[in-house]
Each structure stands twice: as structure tokens, then as C-alpha cells.
Amino acid sequence: MRYAYAITGILLAGGTAATLTLQQPVGAQVAQNAPTAMPRVSAPGSFADLTERLAPAVVNISTTQTIEVQSRNPFAGSPFDDFFRQFGQRGRNNGPITREATSLGSGFIISADGYIVTNNHVISARGGNGQPGTDPVDTITVTLSDRTEYEARIVGRDPSSDLAVLKIDGNNLPFVQFGDSDDLRVGDWVIAIGNPFGLGGTVTAGIVSALQRTIGQGGAYDRYIQTDASINQGNSGGPMFDIEGNVVGINSAIFSPTGGNVGIGFAIPASEARPIVETLRRGERVQRGYLGVSIQPLGDDIADSLGLPRNRGEIVARVEPGEAAERAGIRQGDVIVSVNGRDVTPDETLSYIVANLPVGSRVPIVLIRDGERVRVTATMGERPTDEELLRRAQEGQEEEEGLEEPTKEDPGSDESEATMDAIGIGFQTLTPQIARQLGIDSGVRGLVVNQVDPSSDAAQKGIRRGDVVLSINRTATLEPGDAVRIISQAQRAGRSSVLLLRQRGNSVPLYIGVDIIE
Secondary structure (H helix, E strand, O other), rough: EEEEOOOOOOOOOOOOOOOOOOOOOOOOOOOOOOOOOOOOOOOOOOOOHHHHHHHHHHHEEEEEEEOOOOOOOOOOOOHHHHHHHHHHOOOHHHHEEEEEEEEEEEEEEOOOOOEEEOOOOHHHOOOOOOOOOEEEEOOEEOOOOOOOOOOOEEOOOOOOEEEEEOOOOOOOOOOOOOOOHHHHOOOOOOEEEHHHHHOOOEEEEEEEEEEEEEEOOOOOOOOOEOOOOOOOOOOOOEEEEEOOOOOOEEEEEOOOOOOOOOOOOOEEEHHHHHHHHHHHOOOOOOOOOEEEEEEEEEEEEHHHHHHHOOOOOEEEEOOOOOHHHHHOOOOOOOEEEOOOEEOOOOOOHHHHHHHHOOOEEEEEEEEEEEEEEEEEEEEEEEEOOHHHHHHHHHHHHHOOOOOOOOOOOOOOOOOHHHHHHHHOOOEEEHHHHHHHHHOOOOOOOOEEEEEEOOOOOHHHHHOOOOOEEEOOOEHHHHHHHHHHHHHHHHHHOOOOOOEEEEEEEOOOEEEEEEOOOO
């Protein structure tokens, strides 16, 4: 199981009864809980028949991997520390000490000849931090409900969606089919069958608590079915069924401060999983659309500084050179509000919309630039692998580590005092000497933060000495006087905040809305 504070999912959808509201005068307002003509419907009397039919297609998955063990140094910090490091305990042939680690999960058979769906993290080797890595485990054993065991091989895996397809050599195996998760409604019954804590086949029931739930994973598939059916470690990869026996979700995560079930589980919707599973089953690689931008949600602070409504659109913090966005004319600071006719909202994020577009398709995009609506057309590129995207993000973070703060040059200048009074930040010009000290590329132009009022909104939002402000309200800032002028314009316009584009080291710049001090 993986955790987002911990995270795993389940679902149980039920049939709905037709409802007939009592006849009311046209236009009359009626209480939501007013009596209706709907017949009284209770929970199913039993899930036993359904479970008996479905359980044979649900499997337990156990994996093994060889990991290196760090031997404890009893002489750490003593004069014998170096001796132990050189001659301490070693494995065979003086190699590192290793041990075999095991893990458990769940899955379900989708064909009579033995294709199985599970989570990618179930069959991924774990790193030293206990989190799933990028490599598969050494061995995978699939156990059916009748305790028959099979060795499984990986047909395909997709870390972005956390899905994997396995194959066992068998015939006339019990299997289940995907249903349509788009038909689910909040309140529908669902059941989950899996292998929690390695106990073996276990059935739990609950309702759909929420749909299209985002859990902070980001990307194209951060849209989960939330349920209160009990989901625990080991349920990962198991199916979530509706009361007709259709697979409507794949249990993937739980929210838990303790690691156990607290009634908040998550499942990958079948409508999202099915096309990916079919692609993997064919032995093909999953392709996703890619625009080539780093984006930020349009929260209250950023929206206010731009004079735009909140939760509508996302702001472009960076445009990747040579990618689709740059070729389409999208610029840093643009607010993208619509892609291919779909509004960009917290529930329909830019990443989600773009990743589900075909590679090579021409897509209309609507954006806000300097208060004006602009329309462009972008040709979708192909999204790089998660490993490549992570590598790009880590490059800037590594360069940021160990940076020294710049010296305070002219901290008492009139401009610096003015901006301290206005937004709680003092600035100085970014000179080549300071740029070298901060490890920043020589081509960067902006203002260096040389002091921050600890009680200001800027400090609360993480602005600190050594940060470089590239622009304020999307206007380049090369001298402290530029900052004074732009902030003054915002104050005269009645704005309560200004938008800073902050860069730290050579990491990706971020937009931060900072309140103006009244």
C-alpha cells in the first residue's frame, strides 16, 4: 500500500430506485428532506451470493526482492569507527549483506487465460525509504482462492496511473469484467475483495463517499473514487465491485494517520483504468499528451493580484523550450482557462485534461494575458516518463542546496525601505557577484531579497533572503525602483496583493501572491 498520509481505495455501487417527488406548485421551494413518493429501500439483505460468484476471480499477490542491509556500527563516533567501516561485517565474498524482502497485495483476473490487473506499486521493488522504486520485484506469486499458486510475469506496467498487467499460465480460469464507473453516484453501494494484511480473501462493503476525488498525487490520474468500505494494507490492486458484480474501481490508496482503515479509501475508476489496461495487455506503451509547461493553481492570492476569479484556470510558471506550449505562443504568466473546450478547474486540472489528449492532436487553448482573452492552438507532444520529469525537477533542487545568503548591500536605500513598508520585502539589484554567490545562471535578471519582515505575509508564504524576484505583476524587475513603481500602481488600482515570480537557485520559478501591508 502507498500512503498520501496513507492511501488505498474501494468501491461498492448499488442499484438506484426511481424517484417520484410529490407534486408541488410550479416554482415552489421544497425542503431537500421533504417526504417523497420514493419507495423505502434498504441495504441488500446479504452480499453472500455476489461474493460467492466474484471471489474466485480475485487473487493474492506476493512478491520477493533482494535488498541490501545496512549493518549497524557499534563503534560509531569512537576511535574504532574507521576500523569498523573497513573491516566490519560483510557478506559472502566480502560483498554487501543482503536479505530477501516480501510484500503482499491483491489483483483480479480479467480473462480465462490468466491476465491479471493490479497496482504497479504492488509489483515494484522498494527503495531504502520503503517507497516503491522504478524497478520490478524479483519474483511474483499469484494465489487463487482455492490456494492454487502460479508464478506470474509482468506484461506491462504504467507508474503514472499505478497500474500493471500480469500473466499466469492457466486455462478456464474464473475472471471478471470492467463496468462503467461513470454511472456511479455518491451513495451507491460497493464491495471490495482483497488480501488485507496477508489474511487472505476478505470482503468489505460500503458506499461511494465521493467521486473525482483528488488526493494530492497530481498528474493525469489524480481522480479517485472515495469509499468508506474498509481498505487496508494488502488491499492494493484488488477490485471494487458494484452490486451487479462489475469492476468499477481498483483499490489503490487509503487516508490514515495510523496506517489502518479510518473509513477513507480510494480506488482508480474503471473508466480511467480500462483503456490503460488494454494498452498494457497488448504489450504497448501508454502515451499521454504533453504541453510542456509548469503550472500553478489560481488560488486566492494569485487570483486577487491578477484581478481574476479564483479556481478558474492555472497560471504558467515556466514554459519548456521547444515543447508544444512554446511553439503555440504560450508565455510565462499566462493563465490557461480552457483546453479543447473544457474549462480548467480544480476538478478538471490542466495536467488531467492535457494528459488524456492524443499525442499529435491539434487543440484550441484559451488563456488570459494582461487581462485579455487570447486563443492559441497547440499540437500535443508526448509526455516524458515520470523518471525524466523527476530528474528535471531534481536538477534545480540540487543546485539550490548549500547556497549562501547574499551580503546586505545598501539595505537602507529608499527603495528598499519603501518595499519593506509596502509588502515586507527589501530588494537589491542582482549583480554578477551575487549571482555567482547564489549559484544562479548568469542570464537571470531580477531583484535579490535582502531582508524580509518576519511578521509579513511574504514571510508566511516562504519568501526568504537570497530569493530572486524576476517580476512583479508580470512586469520585469531589474532595479529596486521598478518594484516600488509596480507596487504603487497596484495600490492605486485598489489591489490588495501583488504577484511575485520567485526563483530560488536554478529551480523552476514559482508565482506567489503577497498581500500589500495596509
